[in-house]
Amino acid sequence: MWRWRIKVERRPVYLALGSNLGDRRENILEAVRRLDSRFGPYVSFSRLYESKASGFDGPDFLNAAVCYDLDLEPLQILRACQEVEIQMGRPRHGIETDGEGRRIYHSRIIDIDILLIGDETVDTPELKVPHPLMKERDFVMVPLGEILGIS
Secondary structure: OOOOOOOOOOOOEEEEEEEEEOOOOHHHHHHHHHHHHHHHOOOOOOOOEEOOOOOOOOOOEEEEEEEEOOOOOOHHHHHHHHHHHHOOOOOOOEEEOOOOOOOOOOOOEEEEEEEEEEOOEEEEOOOOOOOHHHHHHHHHHHHHHHHOOOO
16 A cells, blocks of 8 residues: 655754653653654753642652754654653553543653644644643743753
């Protein structure tokens, strides 16, 4: 069976990384090594920033942002990020909500979120880009601002 593939241009893809279990620094560095093995070397990588758990009681997080130059389709990028999370031991239990529809968050070994894919907008049940909550989260915007060169 033939599959047609639309050529996707290379563009910057910005990811947020977070960890609040185990050796948080090593978890983030390992996630970047695994992403590098899938995507090639990163273009830029922020410093590590510490933040309080947001939306639940848990250990503090280390957070970072990383940028890759990719010609993959958005769902291919998502699948690669999810594979890294699973390989590193993050359980896939889907998005949990409480009785009022609010998302329930948990501690995690690694969390990888797609923030931006060039100037693209993606709005599917699986993926929304730009990330809809990123501007509300300093733990995302500070490292992202660092690699974008804005304060």
